[in-house]
Amino acid sequence: EVQLLESGGGLVQPGGSLRLSCAASGFTFRNYVMSWVRQAPGKGLEWISGISESGGNTYYLDSVKGRFTISRDNSKNTLFLQMTSLTAEDTAVYYCAKFVWGEDFDHWGQGTLVAVSS
Amino acid sequence: DIQMTQSPSSLSASVGDRVTITCRASEGIVNYLAWFQQKPGKAPKSLIYAASSLHSGVPSRFSGSGGGTHFTLTISSLQPEDFATYYCQQYKSYPFTFGPGTKVDIK
Numbered sequence: 001e002v003q004l005l006e007s008g009g010g011l012v013q014p015g016g017s018l019r020l021s022c023a024a025s026g027f028t029f030r031n032y033v034m035s036w037v038r039q040a041p042g043k044g045l046e047w048i049s050g051i052s053e054s055g056g057n058t059y060y061l062d063s064v065k066g067r068f069t070i071s072r073d074n075s076k077n078t079l080f081l082q083m084t085s086l087t088a089e090d091t092a093v094y095y096c097a098k099f100v101w102g103e104d105f106d107h108w109g110q111g112t113l114v115a116v117s118s
Numbered sequence: 119d120i121q122m123t124q125s126p127s128s129l130s131a132s133v134g135d136r137v138t139i140t141c142r143a144s145e146g147i148v149n150y151l152a153w154f155q156q157k158p159g160k161a162p163k164s165l166i167y168a169a170s171s172l173h174s175g176v177p178s179r180f181s182g183s184g185g186g187t188h189f190t191l192t193i194s195s196l197q198p199e200d201f202a203t204y205y206c207q208q209y210k211s212y213p214f215t216f217g218p219g220t221k222v223d224i225k
Contacts, residue, residue, distance in 0.1 A: 035214070037162075044205065044216055044217075044218050044219045045154070045156075045162060045205055045207070045216040045219075046216065047207075047213055047214040047215065050212060050214070059212040059213065060213075061213045062119075062213070095161055095162070099209075102167070102168060103167040103168070103171075103173075104150075104152040104164070104167045104168075104209045105152065105162075105164055105207075106164050106173060108161040108163075108164070109161065110161050111161055
C-alpha cells in the first residue's frame, strides 16, 4: 500500500524557516517524480514544486522560487521542502504527492500545517 | 502559465441527480487534465487522469470528457458521499495549475 507521510509543519515567525519531510513507502520511490502542493485556509489547491526521479531537475511556482528548495533522498525514501523567508501568505496545509507520467498525481499524503505568524 | 477556470463555482443538487462541472484551460493542453475530489479537512483524492481515465477504485458514476481547452466532469447519479469540492488540474507543463474548485452541496 502506498503511503506518504508529511511532517515538519508548525508555527513559525515571519521571515523564519522550516523544513518539511515526506516519508514514502509502498512503492519504489526513486522511480517517481514527486511534488508539493499547498492549500491556504479556505482556499484552493496550489502546486508549488516538483522534482524529477533522480533529483536532478527541480521546478517551482514563481512565488516560491528562490525561497523554497525541493530535494529528495532516494536512499531514505524521503522528499523534502526547505522553506525560507516565510510570510503569512505561506500559511497553508502542505501535501506531498506522487506523480505518474501520463496519470498525474495518484497518491497524496495527509498534509502538514504550516502557520506563519508573529 | 496555463490558467484553469471552472464553472460553476458551486452548485446544489439532490441525491440521484446528474451533475456536470466544466473546466477550461487558457491554452490547449491536449488531454493532460486531471480531476480531484476533496472533502473538508481531508487530502485530495485523485479521480480522473488523461481527461477521461478513472483511477483504480473510483466508481463508474464518475466520468470525464473533453480535450484541448474544454473539459467536463460528470457524476451520473449523485450519491451522499459525493458532496465535496472538485478541482481540475493541468499537467501538460510546469507550473501545474489547478482550477478554483466547484463545491457540490446538498439541495
